[in-house]
Amino acid sequence: MDTALQVSDLRKTYSGGFEALKGISFEVQSGDFMALLGPNGAGKSTTISIICSLVNKTSGKVMVYGHDIDTDFAAAKMNIGIVPQEFNFNQFEKVADILRTQAGYYGLDAATARQRTEKYLKLLGLWDKRDETSRMLSGGMKRRLMIARALVHEPRLLILDEPTAGVDIELRRSMWSFLKQLNREGTTIILTTHYLEEAEQLCRTIAIIDHGQIIEQSSMKAFLAKLDRETFILDLSADVDAAPQLEGARTELIDPHTLEVELSKQDSLNAVFARLSELGITVTSMRNKANRLEELFVSLVEGKQA
Amino acid sequence: MNWRMQFNAFSTIISKEVRRFTRIWVQTLIPPAITIALYFVIFGELIGRRVGEVGGFDYMEYIVPGLIMMSVITNSYSNVVSSFFSTKFQRSVEEMLVSPMPNYVVIWGFVLGGVARGMSVGAIVTGLSLFFAHLDVVNLWITISMVTLTAVLFSLGGFINAVYAKSFDDISVVPTFVLTPLTYLGGVFYSINMLPEFWATVSKINPIVYMVNGFRYGILGVSDISIGVAYGMVIVFILCLYGWAHWLLQRGVGIRQ
Known part of the structure; x- marks a missing residue:
């Protein structure tokens, strides 16, 4: 089995001196559905942000499907889709334009971008909203828009940073089934969440990070077996x-x-x-x-x- | 990312930028046209008649190239500085940071967006100027190339300003305290040969003097500065600002922690 993600001795010290990551290492196998858990401020979002090039690492190595994010960044980034915790799209753009633009950033031609936009807006139930300005969408729709945007270039590794935060139960369940289906079709998924029920329902492996260190990494089954x-x-x-x-x-x-x-x-x-x-x-x-x-x-x- | 994909990414940024400034055309295209029309009326028609000839031309004809250039400079700069800063402010800059686009594609995409707005406003102002003055373009190639290079230069300036900016105040500081004085003192309304020798020499430190005179040479065939020196200065400034912009993106200054 391929290794989708390999993180080795990753360290991050912010300019103020705060050491967010103290040399973490973990691997995610291709096709896996992994939960990255930890309390607030543990280093989850920093780890994800480094993998996605949103934060500069202090030291360490990150490989995505065998591509180093430093030396082979384009190939590494082509394989990653990110759904961040905060809304980070242009609030004044139309829904379809957001997806088409993102597809363009990944080098897709206009025809393919249009086709993918239609495909993923339909899959996420946003096709009817395609001509609406994104700020007019509800919170749940905005979350789905970010998932559609992350998928538009069809990455092999999808990273979701608390995708169901503030989402109602019905929508959360429908997002779960969508993510499970996506994983069954071969997309490797890494999920951070504060809803531990969500991690237990969806994920096959688990890594727990606390104070910038990995304190547990195993399969979900083996981890749960520890509870006596x-x-x-x-x-x-x-x-x-x-x-x-x-x-x-x-x-x-x-x-x-x-x-x-x-x-x-x-x-x-x-x-x-x-x-x-x-x-x-x-x-x-x-x-x-x-x-x-x-x-x-x-x-x-x-x-x-x- | 092969060349074809890079071109797709590049054209995506340009079309996004053009879509942005045309969507808000009342804010981006109309105000500069009104401002410059007022300059034509006040400085050209009313005051200009009393000034007489400058460099062998009616005052109105003499100031037209400078006013077109002034609108191109202001709009190229403000388009990029406001657009790139708003992507930072709304965090949609992350859409580009996570993508495989090389930094030069991002820079040139925004710069060409700024050039598109600068040239659009320049075209509107040129059209307006025809109501006030008769324009015979002496050298079309020099005219087009000089205005394009100037738009590129100030778009790069706007990009650098936006990278450093942390608030909306920061994006208005440079236009207000640097760009506007340099433009007004850049020979838009007068020939630097009309100044005392000391101030004429000091004026040559101002890069806008070279652009305004280069452009005026293309339209009227007169310039206070050698056209070769004007091109040289503009190209050197472009190379320096591009290098600076690229270094900033590479380091992630202002956009990556």
Whole structure:
């Protein structure tokens, strides 16, 4: 399998002296869907901005599909599409003009630019808005416009920096299915997000960056397997006065009819239900307390800080 | 990126720039035409009649080349400085930075956009001048080449100003405090031979003197400066400013952290 992205000992110190990246290295294989996670200010956007030539690196090496961004920048950039966190298109341009112009910047001729513009505006549901000024679009439409713009030159590696920030649930789900389809068709995707559910749903590999260093890089499956305890919220049919004692589990009464139970992944839920039955407590429904990835992420980042 | 692709990118920037200034033509093409028409009326018709002849021509005929050149200089400069600064301000400059376009394509794309506006305004002003003066172009090649090189030079100047600018105030400082005084003192309204020797010599430090006189030579066949020196000065300035602009983009000054 090709390596889509290879980042080696990447360092960035801003002019004020702030060291944003302290020598990070990671690889993304072709066809992968990778989540780049980290708290605010961890260095995610700096990393992405360096890969896309928006920020100058202090030292280190970045290769995109075997092309060095310093010595073979045109070939490297032809392979990258970027969807930034902030809106960065001309607010006074028409939607179709934004895409056609971007296609032109990548050297596409006018006919191909028109054809791609139509293709991606239709795919992202913006074709009806093609003659509207971009500032008239809603927030969700602006996000989709940036995705369409990033795809217009059909890059092999798509980088999305918090693409669903501020987007409603329905649109977020439709963007997920679009990105999954794009990945199935062969586009390598790197995603940064604060919605850990999103990363868990979409990504096969994960890298966590904190204080300018990679603190975790593995497959999503292997990463989630590290979580050895799970917490459930049980809704009870009748109020109880105190949390029942369950062997091998931690219990806490959230309110008189809601019980939180934390137990090891190896323990059986049947035993929990059997004991509750013995105590005359009936469970009407059950759900996971929190996103599994979120639990691991928090424990990892907090553990690092401690 | 092969040559064909670079040409596509280059023509994309030019068409975007032309689309921009034609979309807001009321702000970009009409005001300079009105301003210059007022110059024709006030300096040419009203005051010019009392001035008499300069360099063997009616005062109105004498100032026409300078006024055309003044409008070309101002508009080439302001087109690039405002357009490139607004791409920085709106962050749409990132669309170009992430693309595989070489820096020289970006620079020449914006410069040619500035030239297009400068020449458009120059053509409008030339058309207006025909209502006030009779123009016989002595040497068309010199006229066209000098005005084009001047537009290139000031477009490059506008580009450099925009790269350094951090606020809208910064893009008006150079036009107000440098460009306007140099233009007014650049022999637009008078022959530098009319000045005392000391001030005539000092005037030769002003690069606009060479452009105005080169252009006037193309139209009227008279100049205070040798035409060869005028071309030499303009070309040297273009090479210096282009080198500066390229270095700025290469380093990412003002656009990359």
